[in-house]
Amino acid sequence: MWQYQAPLRDMRFVIEEWLAAPNDWQNTASFAGLDGELAAQILEEAGRFSAGVLAPLNASGDQEGCQYAQGKVKTPTGFPEAYKAFVEGGWASLACAEADGGQGLPQLLNAALMEMLFAANHAWAMYPGIAHGAYECLKAHGSDALKALYLPAIVSGEILPTMCLTEPQAGSDVGLLRTRAEPSAAGQYRVTGNKVFVSGGEQDLTDNILHLVLARLPDAPAGSRGISLFLVPKILPDGRRNSISCDGIEHKMGIRGSATCTLSFEGAEGWLLGEPHRGLAAMFVMMNSARLHVGLQGLGHAEAAWQNASAYAAERQQMRAVSRPEGKPEAKVDPIHYHPAMRRTLLELRTLTEGMRALGYWTAHGLDLAEYADTPEQRQQAHRWTALLTPVIKAYFTEQGFRLASSALQVFGGYGYVREYAIEQTLRDSRIAMIYEGTNEIQANDLLLRKVIGDAGQGLQDLLQRMQQEIEQSESIPSCQTYARALADYGDKTSAITTTLIQAASTDPERPYRAAGDYLRLIGLLSLGFVWLRSARLAAGREADPFYAAKQESAAFYFNYLLPEANHRLALLGATRHGLPFLAE
Amino acid sequence: MKIMVAVKRVVDYNIKVRVRADQSDVDLSNAKMALNPFCEIALEEAIRLKEKGQASEVIAVSVGPSQAQEQLRTALAMGADRAILLETEAALSSLNVAKLLKALVDREQPQLIITGKQAIDTDNNQTGQMLAALAGYAQGTFASSLELQGEEVLVMREVDGGSQQVALQLPAIVTADLRLNEPRYASLPNIMKAKKKPLEVLQPEALGVALTSNLRVLRVEAPTERPPGIRVDSVAALVDKLKHEARVI
Secondary structure (H helix, E strand, O other): OOOOEEEOOHHHHHHHHHOOHHHHOOOOOHHHHOOOHHHHHHHHHHHHHHHHHHHHHHHHHHHOOOOEOOOEEEEOOOOHHHHHHHHHHOHOOOOOOOOOOOOOOHHHHHHHHHHHHHHHHHHHHHHHHHOOOOOHHHHOOOOOOHHHHHHHHHHHHHHHEEEEOOOOEEEEOHHHOOOEEEEEOOOOEEEEEEEEEEOOOOOOOEEEEEEEEEEOOOOOOOOOEEEEEEEEEEEEOOEEEHHHHHHEEEEOOOOOOEEEEEEEEEEEEEEEEEOOOOHHHHHHHHHHHHHHHHHHHHHHHHHHHHHHHHHHHHOOOOOOOOOOOOOOOOOOOOOOHHHHHHHHHHHHHHHHHHHHHHHHHHHHHHHHHHOOOOOHHHHHHHHHHHHHHHHHHHHHHHHHHHHHHHHHHHOOOOOOOOHOOHHHHHOOOOOOHHOOOOOOHHHHHHHHEEEHHHHOOHHHHHHHHHHHHHHHHHHOHHHHHHHHHHHHHHHHHHHHHHHHHHHHHHHOOHHHHHHHHHHHHHHHHHHHHHHHHHHHHOOOOOOOHHHHHHHHHHHHHHHHHHOOOHHHHHHHHOOOOOOOOOOOO | OOOOOOEEEOOOOOOOOOOOOOOOOOOOOOOOOEEHHHHHHHHHHHHHHHHOOOOOOOEEEEEEEHHHHHHHHHHHEEEOOEEEEEEEOOOOHHHHHHHHHHHHHHHHHOOEEEEEEEOOOOOOOOHHHHHHHOOOEEEEEEEEEEEEOOOOEEEEEEEOEEEEEEEEEEEEEEEEEEEHOOOOOOOOOHHHHHHHOOEEOOOOOHHHOOOOOOOOOOOOOOOOOOOOOOOOOHHHHHHHHHHHHOOOO
C-alpha cells in the first residue's frame, strides 16, 4: 500500500555535508544557536508528524474530496484535526522570526518540512502552503496596525491566508484583472469582484481566513501597473462577517482534498497593503518562496514515487532475470528490480530525487544567506543565484515530479493503474504543480529572458563559476575526474549557446521565447551535474558505508545515463534558429 | 513526587531488519533508530502525571551508546525535565541493565518508576521486573491504566483473559502496555527548549556496578518463511486438513 517515510538520512547528508549549513549557521548571528544535531531532531519529529498524521489521510482525502454546500466547504475527514495537531506542534511558525512569536529557524529547514508535507499529503499541505509567503508579505508591506492585528495569528496558525489573483478572464495575465477597490472610511477600502482558483478560499480548518486580494483602485492605470494588493479578512475585527461568498469549488484531476474556491467579493471591507498600484511588487515578496515551495512539491512527489516503486519492485516477482546481484542464487522467478529496464527506472527515480533535494535545499539555503549573511557581498551573491535558480526549481522539479510519478506507476504495471495502490494519485496530484504559481512556460521565459538575457549572462556566469570551484576541488580525486571533465565541457557548451541566444535576440527577438523551455531543462541538467559531482567527491573513499556506496553509484548513473540528455537539449536549442509557423485561425 | 522513566534506543519499528551473514546478530548499520514504542508510552504517562500536578519531576534515563542521547533529547522534547545516560557500547543482558538502573534509583530515589513492558528489539520483557526485585519496589506490569491515590498507585494490568487491578504501595515500578495511552508528538517549541534541559552522561564504572554476563548469543536466524496458503473446496476438506496436516484439531 502507499506509504511515506521522511528520507531523514539523505536530508541530513544534504544539510550537514553537501551544504555544510551548520558552518554557515554558526557564522550567522541569527542562527548561532542551531547545530546539525538540533536540526536533525527537528526534522525527525517533522518526519514523524508527516508519516504518522498526514500520510494516512492522503488516499482517504483524495477519495472523499471536499464537499460544498450553501457557501460552506467541508474538507475531508481528519483534515481539520491534522491541522490542529500541526498548529499545536508549532510547525506553522518554524521559519517566522522569534520577535513575531515564531521559532526563528532557517528557510532551509522549512524547505525540508515542506518537502515532507507535500510528499505525505499534497492536498492537505495546500492549506498552510502559502502561510509563510503571506507572513513575509505582511511583514514587509503591512502598517504597524495591520501587523499587530494579523501577524501573530498567521504565525501561530490561528488564521490561514489565501492568495486571490486569478479571475476567469485573467489567468497567467494578471494585468487583465477587473476586481475593483473603492476607498471608504478611514484608510479602508471596499473590494468588489470575482476570483477563481483560490486554494483554501473557504475551509473548516480555521475560523477566520485572511485573503490577499489583487484589485484596481478607481484611478488605476490599465494593465499590470495598475494593480494594488488588499488584505480582506473573512471575519472583520469587530466580529462581523465580511461580504465575501464562496460560490463553489472546482472538481479537479488531483489534490482533491484541497478546496479550490470561487469567491465573490461584494463591497468587502479591507486594507491596502503596500503602495497604490504596486500590488504585484508587494506580492512578489511571497512569490520567490512560493515558487521554491511549488518546486518542493515536485521533489515530494518524486520522493513518494521512488519510495513506493522501489518497495514494490523488491517484492513483486515476475520472470527470470538476465543477471542477478552477486551471491543471489538462480530462481524460477525473480523480483522485478533485477530486470535492467526496472533498474534504470528505479535508479533514475533515486538519482533525480536525491539530486533535486540537494539543489532545492541549496536554493533555500541561499534565501537564508541572502537575508542573514553577515556581509552585503555575501547577501548579494546569494540573492543572485537564488533568483536565477528559482524558476528552474519550480519548473524542472514539477516536471520531473510528474514524469517520475508516471515512471513509478509503470513499475507497478497494471496495478499502478488501479486506485488501490494509490500511485495513480501521486501522478494526478503532481500534475497541477506544472501549472499553478506561474506555468512552467512562464518560468522558462523568466529564466532566459529576465534572469539570463536581462543581466547579459552575469548571473549565469556566477553559477558557472561556482561549478568551476567544485570542478577544481574534485579533479584531483580519481573517481571524480571523468565527471569533473564532463561537467566542465557542458558548462562551456552552455556558455556558448547562451551567447548565441543573447546575440540572436537582437535580430530575432522571438527566438529566446522558442528556446526557453529547452534552455531551462539544460540549466536543470547542468545544476544536477554540479550536485552529483560534489556528492561523488563527498562519497569518495567511503564505500564501506552503503549510504555512500549508493551515492557513488547514483553519481555514476547520473553522469553516464542522465547528463547526456544535455546534448539533446543543446541540439534542440540549436534548432530554435528555425521559426515556428502560426496555426490556421 | 519524582518519577523516573527508563527508555531504550532501538531500531525503528518501520524497519525490516536483516540477519548478518555470519548470523552473529541482526544488521543495524545505517538502520534508523528510535525510542522504543513502549518506552514512549511510559514517558507519556509520566508527563501526564506531571501535567495533572501529581508529579514534580520526570527524569528520563537510558543505558546505551553515546547516540542514545538522541532518544533522550526526544524524551526531553516530549516533556521530561532532565535526562541521564549511562554510556556503554556493550550489549547488556536485562539483568545488567536492571543493576545499572538500580544504581540510579539509589541515587535519585524516585517514588515511581515507569518503563515499557519490553523493548521491541529483543522482546525480553524482564528489565522492569528485575529492577523491581533489586530495588525492593512493588511492581505492576503490563499496565493499561494507572492512577495515583495517596500513597498507592492503582494499576490495571493486562493479563490472560482479561484485566486485573492491583494497588501498589509506593515506591513502585509500573511497566507500560500498548493501551496505556497514545504518546504525543513533540512540538517544535519544546524541541527547541529541550536543547537547554540538562542531560547528564555517566560511565557505568562511576556507579560501581560490576557488569558480568552469564548470557551468550549463539546464533541469530530469520524466521522461516511461511508457505503460501491454499484454497480448499469444502468444509470437509478444511476439517480434514486441520486434523491430519495441521494437527490442530
